[in-house]
Amino acid sequence: MCETCGCGQPDNFTIRMPGEELTDDHNRDHDHEHHHEHEHDDDHKHGDRHKHHHEHEEDHPHGHSYEQSSPTPRMIDISKDILSENNLTAERNRGFFEGRSIICLNLVSAPGSGKTTILEKTINERAKEREIFVIEGDQQSMNDAERIKKTGVPVVQINTGAGCHLDARMVNSAIKRLELSRNSVLFIENVGNLVCPALFDLGETKRVVVMSVTEGEDKPEKYPYMFASSHLCIINKTDLLPYVDFNVEKAMEYARRTNPDLEIILMSAKTGEGMQLWYEWIDKNQ
Ligand SMILES: Nc1nc2c(ncn2[C@@H]2O[C@H](COP(=O)(O)OP(=O)(O)O)[C@@H](O)[C@H]2O)c(=O)[nH]1
Numbered sequence: 410m411c412e413t414c415g416c417g418q419p420d421n422f423t424i425r426m427p428g429e430e431l432t433d434d435h436n437r438d439h440d441h442e443h444h445h446e447h448e449h450d451d452d453h454k455h456g457d458r459h460k461h462h463h464e465h466e467e468d469h470p471h472g473h474s475y476e477q478s479s480p481t482p483r484m485i486d487i488s489k490d491i492l493s494e495n496n497l498t499a500e501r502n503r504g505f506f507e508g509r510s511i512i513c514l515n516l517v518s519a520p521g522s523g524k525t526t527i528l529e530k531t532i533n534e535r536a537k538e539r540e541i542f543v544i545e546g547d548q549q550s551m552n553d554a555e556r557i558k559k560t561g562v563p564v565v566q567i568n569t570g571a572g573c574h575l576d577a578r579m580v581n582s583a584i585k586r587l588e589l590s591r592n593s594v595l596f597i598e599n600v601g602n603l604v605c606p607a608l609f610d611l612g613e614t615k616r617v618v619v620m621s622v623t624e625g626e627d628k629p630e631k632y633p634y635m636f637a638s639s640h641l642c643i644i645n646k647t648d649l650l651p652y653v654d655f656n657v658e659k660a661m662e663y664a665r666r667t668n669p670d671l672e673i674i675l676m677s678a679k680t681g682e683g684m685q686l687w688y689e690w691i692d693k694n695q
């Protein structure tokens with residue numbers, strides 16, 4: 410049980426390819442050493458490459474950080490040992506990608522902002538020119554892996570169970586199931602959540618945060634760590650702008666206030682607006 414961030418049991422993840430039966434012996438990751446018993450420490454700096462700092466409520470009950478009945482908002486304290494272990498594995502993943510000139514893009518967002526749709530369209534339009542591989546992350550179900558499988562590219566699904574983010578070790582296990590080729594693109598669709606995935610470096614080349622115009626323009630203000638740690642922000646579903654109160658200028662201003670270096674692409678995965686800019690962005694980061 411991950412006691413510090415309330416993610417449930419991130420060690421009990423499963424990795425499956427579409428069509429593969431789930432068997433306890435082959436798919437569940439059992440033999441992980443737990444490093445969750447640690448002392449709290451007043452030094453909140455950790456080895457995360459994005460250097461997020463959190464205020465810590467000293468008297469928070471250990472266990473679930475999200476208590477729905479709690480009248481006061483709680484910040485999440487992720488312990489140094491979990492993150493530094495994660496960072497070591499992330500660096501191994503990064504070295505693996507660099508050694509093969511693979512660009513690995515970690516797509517993060519709230520649920521439903523359009524990550525899988527963007528991937529489907531990208532694969533349909535680009536897989537002839539570039540070899541593409543996909544790792545799908547969700548708490549449960551093979552739905553997104555099945556959607557990607559229909560496009561014809563290799564895909565594995567990680568189910569995190571109660572966990573609310575992917576971590577570097579899950580990705581390390583998943584890439585062993587994919588025979589990644591040199592100069593390919595590996596997309597990782599993270600669990601839909603704008604909080605915890607911000608803290609877990611997967612070894613990706615770049616992080617891409619997707620927000621959609623139906624979510625409200627203040628997401629970067631509410632979830633600054635995610636926007637601060639991303640390289641590109643896709644504002645998706647622009648085809649819906651006539652029907653929603655979403656101020657694009659304000660959204661961009663909030664995002665850049667959190668991260669002045671953040672690149673931004675306005676996109677509609679439905680109409681194709683912005684897709685060309687997205688492909689050019691991927692190519693320039695190879
Ligand atoms: N109107 C519109 N709907 C979209 C767009 N992109 C995705 N959607 C829809 O948004 C819903 C969630 O998309 P999905 O790709 O599953 O989001 P994910 O949870 O981030 O992977 C689906 O019903 C999509 O058809 C878009 O650009 N415009």
Ligand SMILES: [Mg+2]
Pocket residue numbers: 524525526553598
């Ligand atoms: Mg999805």
